Amino acid sequence: MDFDKIREKYEHVYIQSGRLFAEECKLLEDTISFSFASYENLVKNKLDERSQHLAAFFYRNTIYLSAAYQMVRSGMMDPAGNNMRTIFETIVWQYAYLTDDDVYKNFKEMEDLDSDKLKLIAQKKWSNTSEKKLENLRRKYNFQKMMKSLYSKEVYEKFFFNQYWVLCQKSHSSIFSLNFNTPNLEGTTTMEKRPQEIKDNLTALLYLSTENLLCFLNCFSNYLSQTHIDPVLTFTNQINSKIPPALSLAPDQKELKFTLQFREI
Numbered sequence: 001m002d003f004d005k006i007r008e009k010y011e012h013v014y015i016q017s018g019r020l021f022a023e024e025c026k027l028l029e030d031t032i033s034f035s036f037a038s039y040e041n042l043v044k045n046k047l048d049e050r051s052q053h054l055a056a057f058f059y060r061n062t063i064y065l066s067a068a069y070q071m072v073r074s075g076m077m078d079p080a081g082n083n084m085r086t087i088f089e090t091i092v093w094q095y096a097y098l099t100d101d102d103v104y105k106n107f108k109e110m111e112d113l114d115s116d117k118l119k120l121i122a123q124k125k126w127s128n129t130s131e132k133k134l135e136n137l138r139r140k141y142n143f144q145k146m147m148k149s150l151y152s153k154e155v156y157e158k159f160f161f162n163q164y165w166v167l168c169q170k171s172h173s174s175i176f177s178l179n180f181n182t183p184n185l186e187g188t189t190t191m192e193k194r195p196q197e198i199k200d201n202l203t204a205l206l207y208l209s210t211e212n213l214l215c216f217l218n219c220f221s222n223y224l225s226q227t228h229i230d231p232v233l234t235f236t237n238q239i240n241s242k243i244p245p246a247l248s249l250a251p252d253q254k255e256l257k258f259t260l261q262f263r264e265i
Contacts, residue, residue: 013075017198024202027239028069031209034235035062038216038228045223050097050104054219057094061087061212065205072201080201085167087208089143091215091249096146098219099254103141110137150251158247203243210239211249217258218250233258 018025039059047055068083097104113134120126147156213236221229250259 010074010076013198014073017073017075017195017202020195021199021202023242024199024206025073027242028065028202028205028209031206031213031235031239032062032066032069034232035065035209035213035216038213038232041228042216042220042223047223051220051223053107054094054097057090058212058216058219061090064090065209065212068205069202072198072205075198077197077201080205081167084201084204084208085164087212088164088167088249091208091211092143092146092150094215094219095150095249095251095254095256096141099251099256100149103146106137106141110134113137150253152252155247155252159249163246206239206243207246210236210243214248214250214258218256221257 035058039055039062042055042058064083064087068080068087071077071080071083093107097107113130117126117130117134120130144160147160151159213232217224217229217232217236224232248259250256
């Protein structure tokens with residue numbers, strides 16, 4: 001089978017998923033476009049250093065949402081899951097950098113060391129001592145610790161052992177859902193065998209896109225006028241009315257201006 005035949009199978013799934021799940025696809029496309037526009041409007045401001053980092057994470061999340069959407073539409077569930085895990089983790093880290101000065105300082109130290117590492121490796125000057133220092137900085141505030149500091153025990157357990165666990169299975173070497181990507185070894189497609197899986201992943205992307213916009217509001221409300229905040233809130237509410245209730249990634253252990261309190265657990 002040549003590549004054109006494989007590409008045709010992906011394109012078949014892309015077209016069919018767009019027809020079958022037209023509402024979800026339209027919402028996601030509008031959300032991604034809206035997110036890019038929100039970023040472009042934000043960076044017209046003169047941002048401080050921390051806000052510049054947070055803006056970069058928001059922009060990367062929007063790119064990952066866009067890529068995951070393309071893959072889900074084509075039936076490539078596991079690769080899309082890798083992107084969704086990155087989006088999930090990045091939103092959590094954004095909240096940590098936003099609300100905890102020590103965590104942000106630690107991040108800055110790692111960033112500086114990582115930058116030095118690339119240069120020094122090329123010069124054959126990177127040392128074991130520097131590597132250990134970098135590893136210690138990474139361990140000091142790992143992802144699990146961050147989640148425990150941002151969320152109550154009940155919320156943390158629901159996240160870590162439910163949504164996040166599923167996304168991790170997509171990222172790690174595993175046979176979890178391996179047979180449901182398209183085209184599989186039998187030449188069949190997800191669209192023909194498991195269309196509900198495509199819809200579920202589109203819904204998951206809508207959830208993450210909502211949380212990405214909510215994080216945007218919490219990170220940058222000081223830079224946005226009410227005329228820019230109101231459309232984001234309206235759009236976020238519109239998406240939430242179309243998807244099942246779920247826990248918000250906005251930390252329940254921190255005081256933030258924007259939360260999705262109407263989303264019941």
